Amino acid sequence: VRGLSSFFNLNPDLSEWKNLHDTKLVIDGNNLIYMLYYSSHLECVYGGDYDRYAAAIRNYFGVFKTCNVEVILVFDGGHDVSDRKLKTCQRRLQDRLTTAKAIARTGAANQKILPILAHDVFKDVVRELGISVMQCSSEADEEITAIANHFGCPVASQDSDFYIFDIAGGFIRLDSIANVPSTIAVGDAKVSALSCRWYHIDHLLAHFPGFDRCLLPLFATLLGNDFVNGSTFENFLGRIKLPKLSKRKLKISKRHTNMIGLLHWLQTATSVEGTISQVLVTLKSGVRDEAEKSIRDAVIRYGTRSSSFVRNFQDGSRLELLNLSGAPFPRWFAEQFFSGVLSPYLLNVAIVHKVFHLTQIDCFEMPSSYACSLPLRKTLYGLVLAAEEGSDVAIEEFDREGKNMVRRLERPSYEVSRFGRLPKLHEIEELDVLTRRRLFDCVFEFDACVLKYPEPLHIMLAVVSYWLHHACSLTNENLLRSLLLNTVLLRLLPRATQSSKKVCGKPRSASDDPNPTNIEEVLLGVQDEQVTQVVIDETCKNFSKFWSRPTHNHARHFDADLVYSCCQLQTCLMFARSINRVLLQPYRDAQFHRLFNGTFLYNFTKELDTRPKPDLFIAEYLGRGSPLEVAFSGFYKEFRSVLPDRCFVRRAVPSRKKKKNRNVRDKHTDEEESEESVVLLTNRFADL
Incomplete structure (x- = not known):
């Protein structure tokens, strides 16, 4: 009011x-x-x-x-x-x-x-x-x-x-x-x-x-x-x-x-x-x-009105969700929706045929960050509206175009390549888990057989692969390195001692994550006992400065292209979750709070951009030759091997300028080196 x-x-x-x-x-x-x-x-x-x-x-x-x-x-x-x-x-x-x-x-x-x-x-x-x-x-x-x-x-x-x-x-x-x-x-x-x-x-x-x-x-x-x-x-x-x-x-x-x-x-x-x-x-x-x-x-x-939730409390009355024609949605769909597992976005698709896309920090000269996930949405629309196939239904999408909001009509896709016709909502429950997994993988054009990785990472890797193939701009490969490393570090941080948890100047609470996942859930071949407390603390200290907000000025401009890439990835993650849940979760959900910290992704990607040998730099930070470093290096190389080079921006290798006279300094040089020290861990990493 x-x-x-x-x-x-x-x-x-x-x-x-x-x-x-x-x-x-x-x-x-x-x-x-x-x-x-x-x-x-x-x-x-x-x-x-x-x-x-x-x-x-x-x-x-x-x-x-x-x-x-x-x-x-x-x-x-x-x-x-x-x-x-x-x-x-x-x-x-x-x-x-x-x-x-x-x-x-x-x-x-x-x-x-x-x-x-x-x-x-x-x-x-x-x-x-x-x-x-x-x-x-x-x-x-x-x-x-x-x-x-x-x-x-x-x-x-x-x-x-x-x-x-x-x-x-x-x-x-x-x-x-x-x-x-x-x-x-x-x-x-x-x-x-x-x-x-x-x-x-x-x-x-x-x-x-x-x-x-x-x-x-x-x-x-x-x-x-x-x-x-x-x-x-x-x-x-x-x-x-x-x-x-x-x-x-x-x-x-x-x-x-x-x-x-x-x-x-x-x-x-x-x-x-x-x-x-x-x-x-x-x-x-x-x-x-x-x-x-x-x-x-x-x-x-x-005014006072009847409540379906209150009736459910009082006499166990079943919660019913009705579509536009007054017919009930399948019981599993209603239960998942009323408990908050299914997104309201799905109801907007099913009943209102109208969705609103929240603008992100995009490059406004480029297409909306939601553009790369359009094929995913069209499949999601098809899953939700499969029973209406042939009715010429279209979804009205509100999204940005350039620097203005526009409306677009998008028609559902009712068929997926290498799978066939999409099931109707009431048929999904009858499909076995292998069929539902095959459908998910076909939607994301992901061949799981060519990689070895822990099952909890399946959705994340499928989404990352899809994102790299469909992004509206070529991706900085260092962002991929940072993203996979971020997933590992977010498993380690909750297990670090308090003195090692100082991020952004504040210690993280010991109860940050009461159920931290084991490291073998993200890196094959690494046993939990191999990653000792000393290793965890040292690794977290090495990376601690990358969790703090960066400074932007005339020398360090805000990289809108990098943030735009992350925005596109997030739309893919969001709609992948809805597809997985509408398919009754054939794969374990990707937990966004255990795989994504935007500040780290930005900082570490920018750091790697200054390094002529980014993989060697990561190896030093993880402890070269340690089980953690060996496993991560193998994981990254294997995943990268199935991704075509055309997905990535061609990188100019940075060269390190030689100083004419190391003994001659002026105030300006001191200030520059002071700034550099913020991003350098130790001098032995300077050439990496």
């Missing part, structure tokens, strides 16, 4: 401090994904530091566990088929595009956009933690309210709509919840609790005696929200007189005058129907019907 958050910020007395402990708490999952990434000060420029995001998620929920707060996460589902929020979605896409363009110019970190795999990382980690996850078929606000009222507990969100919903347990802004628990006395016992600002609609209505709370939805609608354009009712709001405020003890700014005037006017209203009639007569006849529908829809939306 426009202006509502700032109004409550001006009037903190409308909420009260409370201690949160020994209760359930329903959290708006979509809100938390954004808030936690941004509040953790994680990088957005280089594609996402997903391992650090995973650590932040674990730490965040660990605090709730300490205070015996049982969290229930509820997520938005697909877009509304009525397109009520279409303009809002388009505006947000345009805002994100504007921000991405600003970042791409210089790599400036003063603006932020959420990396596109953050949603998947968040859901993966909370699932590991055993937290309850519920994903709605569409907008989640009403379900969040219904679930909270069922349990009699509060809702936590940043969404100002929850100031309007009648929530018995009250509303807590996410950013008001303390990060550190305190110890309080409850009776004779001492418990851990989190302080927070707690709000209930009675706090607001106390300033407007006689106000019927049934009119609050009307208040929100007339002000304007994501579903209703506030300008529709400007003429009506302009007729309302502002009351004297001295007795109400409320602080307002100029932008809040209409809000207070509307509350005062509604205070004297006697019924919803009569109030709607009074509003409509002030509008032009040509907009009345549409305005009335918007008002009535909003009254229903904010």
Whole structure:
């Protein structure tokens, strides 16, 4: 609701401090994904530091566990088929595009956009933690309210709509919840609790005696929200007189005058129907019907409604997901969707036939980073819509073209080369795992038989191979080296001692990853006992400087081409996950927080670009001749051998300039060498 958050910020007395402990708490999952990434000060420029995001998620929920707060996460589902929020979605896409363009110019970190795999990382980690996850078929606000009222507990969100919903347990802004628990006395016992600002609609209505709370939805609608354009009712709001405020003890700014005037006017209203009639007569006849529908829809939306999740809690009623014709999706599909395993993107494909692609830090003179994954999406569309083959259905994609947002129509692919016709959704469950694996490999044109590698890496290697073959620009081979090395290092970091975990100047928590994978899951031939604690600590120290944000200036320009390559890879990873999950996971999912740190990829690739012998440089850092180095070197060479040279940029080997006189220095030379020392580990690596 426009202006509502700032109004409550001006009037903190409308909420009260409370201690949160020994209760359930329903959290708006979509809100938390954004808030936690941004509040953790994680990088957005280089594609996402997903391992650090995973650590932040674990730490965040660990605090709730300490205070015996049982969290229930509820997520938005697909877009509304009525397109009520279409303009809002388009505006947000345009805002994100504007921000991405600003970042791409210089790599400036003063603006932020959420990396596109953050949603998947968040859901993966909370699932590991055993937290309850519920994903709605569409907008989640009403379900969040219904679930909270069922349990009699509060809702936590940043969404100002929850100031309007009648929530018995009250509303807590996410950013008001303390990060550190305190110890309080409850009776004779001492418990851990989190302080927070707690709000209930009675706090607001106390300033407007006689106000019927049934009119609050009307208040929100007339002000304007994501579903209703506030300008529709400007003429009506302009007729309302502002009351004297001295007795109400409320602080307002100029932008809040209409809000207070509307509350005062509604205070004297006697019924919803009569109030709607009074509003409509002030509008032009040509907009009345549409305005009335918007008002009535909003009254229903904010009011008490039945909840499929609550019915499931009460009597075990089955959760059904219906397609556009009203027929149910297969049971496995519905179960996977409502538990958050399947992406809402799939529902947008199946029901709305409309998808929105979030702009990344692209090269804006090049095609969108989503262009290289188009064949994957067309296959995904075909899997979801196979039952509609022959109906001439097309998916409307909203994506950037150049520096502007455009709409494109893309038709599903219903056949895959070397496999044949795609199965319908209800047929997938009947296919054996080998058939589903063959279908996945055919989609990615990946011949698994020519390589030896651990099974957990299958999806990653298939996606990397696909990306290199379909990228809109040739790839820097050093990025491939960095990517495979990153996968190994992210297995080692959680097992390093605290003194070796100093990344970006801060030690990583020992509980960063409570279930670190064994090294043999990424490198064949290396036994876990061969990688001793000394080896792990030394290796992590060697690479520690590459996890810190790089400095961009006139001498070290932001490499937009490198980031653009990473962006293309991420779109391929995202749609590969959806394909694997629609096929009921014939392969183990790639866990993005265990294979991708964008800052490391950027820094280490740039470092390798300065090295005439990048493979030798990596070998020295891993410990030349060690089991770890030998296994990684073999792994890289084998994978590289199946990739054609045409996928990569031809590299000019850097030469090391000789100094004419090593004893003659000036201030400028000292400064240059000081800068060089940031990227050199020791002098013995200088020629590598």
